[in-house]
């Protein structure tokens with residue numbers, strides 16, 4: 001029998017690529033998005049259902065999960081992918097913007113996870129695949145709040161796996177480096193504060209390098225294959241870096257001081 005996967009943030013980028021791949025692999029795919037009118041040709045792909053799910057709206061999470069369970073009897077895997085990046089000096093942020101960043105990248109992911117757990121626990125199987133980032137383990141300038149959300153996703157996932165293992169539910173972290181998607185354009189929340197000029201030179205130095213990394217990066221198909229590997233390998237392996245292995249090795253090998261120096265030399269040159 002075909003397995004079923006629920007993907008959040010399926011309207012573009014990594015989420016969309018994941019939907020396309022799992023449809024080709026003959027899974028049932030619950031392609032969820034906050035604006036279903038953005039589904040385009042995803043709606044015509046074999047096995048794909050488009051469902052409305054805004055990760056900041058608990059009712060929409062509950063009804064998408066219920067609909068998925070009603071359609072297929074089980075949700076075998078979830079990809080908590082929806083997210084965006086807030087960029088800019090921390091001093092220019094507002095409490096509301098920080099709240100929204102956490103509501104989407106962290107609380108939304110937690111709320112989706114909580115809703116799928118009862119059926120996975122009863123079935124004694126399931127895979128929770130959380131879209132973290134290399135930025136969940138290494139930091140770069142101007143992304144302080146985004147990094148805080150991805151570090152939170154890493155800590156949440158690491159602790160969660162202890163309690164879910166008894167039910168044969170696996171927790172996975174996908175850790176992409178830069179991937180060319182709308183993340184660096186449309187989805188970016190670039191913060192600035194009227195009258196605050198003190199960071200302008202720093203932003204002008206760092207931001208173009210960060211944008212360039214994103215625009216020159218590989219597309220999202222490789223990440224979709226990594227999600228596929230995480231869903232299929234039937235192990236308790238937790239972390240799946242992609243386009244990030246060199247950065248993560250350096251982070252492991254070098255002391256903080258050397259890592260910060262390296263990042264400054266690349267992104268603040």
Ligand SMILES: NC(=O)c1ccc[n+]([C@@H]2O[C@H](COP(=O)([O-])OP(=O)(O)OC[C@H]3O[C@@H](n4cnc5c(N)ncnc54)[C@H](OP(=O)(O)O)[C@@H]3O)[C@@H](O)[C@H]2O)c1
Pocket residue numbers: 008009010011012013014015033034035038053054055056081082083084085104131132133134135175176177178179180181182183184186187214220
């Ligand atoms: N691209 C990278 O370099 C990179 C690297 C590491 C990790 N990631 C992570 O990968 C994930 C996907 O990003 P992407 O690169 O594929 O960017 P993307 O193309 O901008 O995709 C982001 C997706 O999240 C959705 N989304 C945002 N807020 C939402 C909400 N409240 N409810 C439901 N969906 C929401 C967007 O929907 P709308 O179309 O409605 O806006 C869009 O479908 C994110 O978690 C990101 O942090 C990306």
